Amino acid sequence: MIPDDSQSRYFTSNPTPKALSKHEALVREFVDYHVSTNPNTRIALVTSGGTTVPLENQTVRFIDNFSAGTRGTTSAEYFLREGYAVIFLHRQYSLLPYSRHFSHSTNCFLDFMDESGDGEVVVRQEYQQKMRRVLEEYQYAKKNRLLLLLPFTTITEYLFELRSLATLLQPLDSRALFYLAAAVSDFFIPRERMNEHKIQSSEVENGKKSGDGKQLVVNLDPVPKFLTTLVSQWAPRGSMIVSFKLETDPSLLVSKAEQALEKYGHDLVIGNLLTTRKWEVVFVTKGGQERWVRVPKAKRSRSVSGIEELVGRAEKNKPSDEEVDLSG
Numbered sequence: 001m002i003p004d005d006s007q008s009r010y011f012t013s014n015p016t017p018k019a020l021s022k023h024e025a026l027v028r029e030f031v032d033y034h035v036s037t038n039p040n041t042r043i044a045l046v047t048s049g050g051t052t053v054p055l056e057n058q059t060v061r062f063i064d065n066f067s068a069g070t071r072g073t074t075s076a077e078y079f080l081r082e083g084y085a086v087i088f089l090h091r092q093y094s095l096l097p098y099s100r101h102f103s104h105s106t107n108c109f110l111d112f113m114d115e116s117g118d119g120e121v122v123v124r125q126e127y128q129q130k131m132r133r134v135l136e137e138y139q140y141a142k143k144n145r146l147l148l149l150l151p152f153t154t155i156t157e158y159l160f161e162l163r164s165l166a167t168l169l170q171p172l173d174s175r176a177l178f179y180l181a182a183a184v185s186d187f188f189i190p191r192e193r194m195n196e197h198k199i200q201s202s203e204v205e206n207g208k209k210s211g212d213g214k215q216l217v218v219n220l221d222p223v224p225k226f227l228t229t230l231v232s233q234w235a236p237r238g239s240m241i242v243s244f245k246l247e248t249d250p251s252l253l254v255s256k257a258e259q260a261l262e263k264y265g266h267d268l269v270i271g272n273l274l275t276t277r278k279w280e281v282v283f284v285t286k287g288g289q290e291r292w293v294r295v296p297k298a299k300r301s302r303s304v305s306g307i308e309e310l311v312g313r314a315e316k317n318k319p320s321d322e323e324v325d326l327s328g
């Protein structure tokens, strides 16, 4: 299938990201290493975090897509526990696997530490078990080179990276898995309409930036639908492709997930609502099957990490619709 004009135009009219060739070299080395050390190696490309749409070429302002990176990081840890090597394509400075447990904002790592009687800095007793588990998993992944972290910021960087990484995973065929948890922009400003410099508020005030009033009017174009090309061209034959559908209106979620599956022809759409995403998801597979999976009410306030275990278990068709205790 030939990519449609808008897709070809997107890649030709936007500059190749500066870091792309370095990232491609890192991925080639990562794939070669794992294929040479284990011919049956499975690699998961997990995307995480939100993409930005710059308003100026020398970017001062941008439109962001909501995502803290919780879904992507908890799922990446799950895939690593399941024996996958993971390429973690993430929004720069968003949450990362393992360190997310002690991130600067939510669970500040300093709150887990104290000074012992003889002045040594130690991990407080109540956190020893959790810290040891995370540290052991982290050190194992590092020692065995199982986790490759690649950052993006803009929608353009994300799409160039997705195309390159998918193509580099071709040799893996069905041993490649795509888990697209990143919150991807649906609209962008084409380069030819992009301001080079910071938009001046004075320009807006004297009506230079709008039709009739003093508003800043921004005209956005739809981002070409790349999932089609990922499924039909970039991704390896037989690879499993999982995308996420994010909605805020419950009445739209399942139908939009079904439409995405129908339109792109991939394997699984995991639907989630902004307000309940941390404790319930719906799996929509070909043939219109839908399966809701939820973390039990009693556990919802304590932890977010459990639901990702469900993602993996449900992909293996283990749980049914019952509530399963997975609070991490």
Ligand SMILES: CC(C)(COP(=O)(O)O)[C@@H](O)C(=O)NCCC(=O)N[C@@H](CSSC[C@H](N)C(=O)O)C(=O)O
Binding pocket: 049, 066, 067, 068, 069, 070, 071, 072, 180, 181, 182, 183, 184, 185, 186, 224, 225, 226, 227, 228, 243, 244, 245, 246, 247, 272, 274, 277
């Ligand atoms: C972003 C969240 C909600 C996780 O949140 P954090 O835990 O805070 O990180 C994730 O679960 C999710 O729904 N991710 C996918 C969101 C998204 O953008 N989905 C797209 C589909 S993938 S983007 C595909 C593109 N539009 C195209 O059609 O090619 C959509 O809903 O349309």
